[in-house]
Amino acid sequence: MTEEPTITTIAQRAGVSIASVSRVLNGLPTRADTERRVLDAARELGYAPNSAARSLKSRRSNxxxxxxxxxxxxxxxxxxxxxxxxxxxxxxxxxxxxxxxxxxxxxxxxxxxxxxxxxxxxxxxxxxxxxxxxxxxxxxxxxxxxxxxxxxxxxxxxxxxSRTGVRLAVEHLHAIGRRRIGFVNGPTDTVPGAARSAAYAEALAALGLPHDPRLAEVGDFYRADGARATARLLRRAPDVDALLCANDLIAAGALDVLRAAGRRVPEDVAVAGMDDTDLATLTWPALTSVSLGxxxxxxxxxxxxxxxxxxxxxxxxxxxxxxxxxxxxxxxxxxxx
Amino acid sequence: MTEEPTITTIAQRAGVSIASVSRVLNGLPTRADTERRVLDAARELGYAPNSAARSLKSRRSNxxxxxxxxxxxxxxxxxxxxxxxxxxxxxxxxxxxxxxxxxxxxxxxxxxxxxxxxxxxxxxxxxxxxxxxxxxxxxxxxxxxxxxxxxxxxxxxxxxxSRTGVRLAVEHLHAIGRRRIGFVNGPTDTVPGAARSAAYAEALAALGLPHDPRLAEVGDFYRADGARATARLLRRAPDVDALLCANDLIAAGALDVLRAAGRRVPEDVAVAGMDDTDLATLTWPALTSVSLGxxxxxxxxxxxxxxxxxxxxxxxxxxxxxxxxxxxxxxxxxxxx
Structure with missing residues (x-):
């Protein structure tokens, strides 16, 4: 780091008061020759335009x-x-x-x-x-x-x-013949969690499927939580034949658990995620996912x-x-x- | 958006000059009663401390x-x-x-x-x-x-x-019996690309393996580039039995191409990535990878x-x-x- 010119060194060089330098650098009205002397001194000393000073003047931070x-x-x-x-x-x-x-x-x-x-x-x-x-x-x-x-x-x-998104996924799982469609959600006190829970119940009802509470699990929006929630759901409802997961990270966790449990995807359990992230094409099998744009x-x-x-x-x-x-x-x- | 107090409205309220307000808000020496009047007016008008003004004073942007x-x-x-x-x-x-x-x-x-x-x-x-x-x-x-x-x-x-990292991977591929070890690199005019190319040649030499230029490909550090580079390498050196990829994204692209070509991983071609990112545990099969911390x-x-x-x-x-x-x-x- 090199030594930086200060308001004091500029004032000394310009032969003006510190207050004058401050006025010039803050863009306040100043006598023309004072302004010129300050700006010359600042340039000679290698003073870099200070973004704080400029944003004070322009009221913008960029x-x-x-x-x-x-x-x-x-x-x-x-x-x-x-x-x-x-x-x-x-x-x-x-x-x-x-x-x-x-x-x-x-x-x-x-x-x-x-x-x-x-x-x-x-x-x-x-x-x-x-x-x-x-x-x-x-x-x-x-x-x-x-x-x-x-x-x-x-x-x-x-x-x-996301309501429509959840409906699209549930309808797809129903269309490929699944009737025990589980849902692994994130916390339901979050905006996306609450919306997705309501949409899941609604989509089941529209298809005439019963809402079995054993088929719904709540974790967090991360892979490890998704894995734990899926494990709980599998123990409680071993006949689940499809899983909709509230995001792709949860779905990746679900794939881990299903593989470890010897359940084939999609033959035994079809799995769909949400968000259609990069992750969806990295997993094996690649993830069906609801793109929320x-x-x-x-x-x-x-x-x-x-x-x-x-x-x-x-x-x-x-x-x-x-x-x-x-x-x-x-x-x-x-x-x- | 509500109206924001300006240096002008504060000056009016405090009954002082605009320059005085500027001096106070910039932390420059000011008469005590002027400072008090300005600060009172600023508070009454709901003036929020301005980060630009403060960073001008402290010379810090935080x-x-x-x-x-x-x-x-x-x-x-x-x-x-x-x-x-x-x-x-x-x-x-x-x-x-x-x-x-x-x-x-x-x-x-x-x-x-x-x-x-x-x-x-x-x-x-x-x-x-x-x-x-x-x-x-x-x-x-x-x-x-x-x-x-x-x-x-x-x-x-x-x-x-990364030299040691590349060596660890090449030694591992050699130890599991591979002798046609390919390398899919990123651009060799980058710092990591150049280092990894040199390290690959060095590691082969140390193991007494010939440096066959058909086994080395250069793409970019992205998945699609990795896929294209792997496809070129496979055409030119179909007997490749292991691939070291300069990062995990390239390796994911390599897995795509090998799967499409009907080559089993790791039986036909073993694949290793570098960086040991989250991606490594998402692919199937999961990726061996050099952690560069x-x-x-x-x-x-x-x-x-x-x-x-x-x-x-x-x-x-x-x-x-x-x-x-x-x-x-x-x-x-x-x-x-």
Whole structure:
């Protein structure tokens, strides 16, 4: 590291007061010759334009935040891959917040908006509390929420229709002849967990299948939890012939347990995941999965935010990305590569 | 969004000049009663402490940068997962730079250090140019480089010993009876690509195996490139009985191609990857892989950077993380789960 010019060394070199240097560097009105002397001295000393000083002047940080629960989740990764190049092309840096599924931490990120270190925020909240809504309403910078938000949420919202997604998967499992269709969910006090539970019950009812509580298990949205939840479900309902998993990580855990238990996939138990992440084509057999348009949701969220940052006005917008089912070997042997 | 108090509205409320407000908010010496009036007015108007103003005062941004080539690479993800909580616990936010394997973009990030929007930087350069070294030498903020850096590089460096890693894998493939051991590498003008090519040739020589150029292929560090490179290699050297791949993504591509070609893994062709990422346990068969300690390198890099940010002095440090081989089903049938 080399020695850095300070406000003091610039003042000495320019032969002006420290306050004058401060005024010039902060863009406040100053006598023309004072300004010239300060800027000359700053240049001669190799003073680098300070982003803090410039953003104080412009009231911009040139940064956009992205707050997610878990950096390890490939669905969020798919979003980052779309968001990062878009905001970079628009001249912004990406500040990444991994909140480790901690709601208090999410609130902290929202509070940070008031400190102006980011000009806008894209957030994927796992839970939506009254405090979230309060912070949204009071926010002085644009926010885009990815995920289900209550009607009237005062920020732009990009959501998917996971209810339809779950229905597509259950209908597919039913169509290939399965009647004991289990569901391995994440925590049902989360936005996605609650929506998927309701949709599962609804889809069974629409097909005239009984809702057997032994067929539903709750774990967490990770592979190891998915494995444990599947093991519990298998013990309790050994006649299960299909498993819908609330994301691909859970489904990967389910495949581990089924393989260890000697159950063939899909012959004995068909398995479907959700999110259609990179993971779905890595497992063997490859995973049938409900695409909830993660990449598209990321792209749309970035576009909505950039529009607001360019001064786009108008009431909060809601964009819904339609899900679709991607069928692979884990539910259809003949479609295996 | 609600209306935000400005330096002008605070000045009006406090009955002082705009310059006085600026002085107070910038922490410059001011008469005590002026300071009190400004701070009272700011509080009454709901003025949030501005991070730009504070960082101007403290000369700190409370941000740490992490610059990587490709956010989709799980080896970098393993690093982020270690770095993020460590720097967060120390009071820093993480600014993520995905440079898309563009060297000019890496140089741009280094230039950005002069603008002080980050207090320190962890970087994983894919190529190390003279310009990199110049920027390192001139940097006014601490930098930690993950990856091979030339001796005398004027910043802290966390490296692995990929030469030993490649040797461990080649020795293992030799030990299970393979004699036509192929190598699917990434671009050899990258730091990891060049090191791995040299190590492969060295390991073959040490085992007394001939270096058959038909057995070496170069693609890129992605799955689709790995698949294409493997297909070329198979056509040219159909008697290949083992493949070492320069990372796990390439190995996943190799598995795709071998499966499509009807070659059994590991019976016909044993396959090993490098980096030992999450991916290695998702493929079927699970991948034998050389762990280059990605998580540990991330952790050590964060610790070195935080030490510098706390004022740690002394010459640049080099920490080497030792590789080890993780044997799974793709090279050892009996070890399949």
């Amino acid at each position: 940064q956009v935040g992205f707050a997610i629960a878990d950096i390890g989740n490939p669905a969020y990764l798919a979003m980052i891959r779309e968001i990062q190049p878009l905001i970079k092309a628009a001249g912004y840096r990406l500040v990444l917040h991994s909140t480790d599924t901690d709601t208090a931490d999410e609130i902290e990120v929202l509070r940070g908006l008031g400190e102006r270190y980011i000009d806008g925020l894209i957030m994927v909240p796992l839970r939506m509390t009254p405090e979230h809504l309060e912070m949204f309403a009071a926010a002085r910078a644009p926010i885009v929420v990815i995920g289900g938000a209550p009607d009237g949420t005062p920020v732009d919202n990009v959501r998917t229709d 993660s990449a598209e949701r990321g792209r749309v969220a970035a576009e909505l935010l950039l529009d607001r940052l360019r001064g786009g006005e108008g009431p909060p917008r809601v964009v819904t990305v339609r899900p679709h089912l991607v069928v692979r070997a884990s539910t259809a042997g003949e479609e295996a590569r | 941000q740490v940068g992490f610059a990587i080539a490709d956010i989709g690479n799980p080896a970098y993800l393993a690093m982020i997962r270690e770095i993020q909580p460590l720097i967060k616990a120390a009071g820093y936010r993480l600014v993520l730079h995905s440079t898309d394997t563009d060297t000019a973009d890496e140089i741009e990030v280094l230039r950005g250090l002069g603008e002080r929007y980050i207090d320190g930087l962890i970087m994983v350069p894919l190529r190390m140019t003279p310009e990199h070294l110049e920027m390192f030498a001139a940097a006014r903020a601490p930098i930690v480089v993950i990856g091979g850096a030339p001796d005398g590089t004027p910043v802290d460096n966390v490296r692995t010993d 990605s998580a540990e390198r991330g952790r050590v890099a964060a610790e070195l950077l935080l030490d510098r940010l706390r004022g740690g002095e002394g010459p640049p440090r080099v920490v080497t993380v030792r590789p080890h081989l993780v044997v799974r089903a793709s090279t050892a049938g009996e070890e399949a789960r």
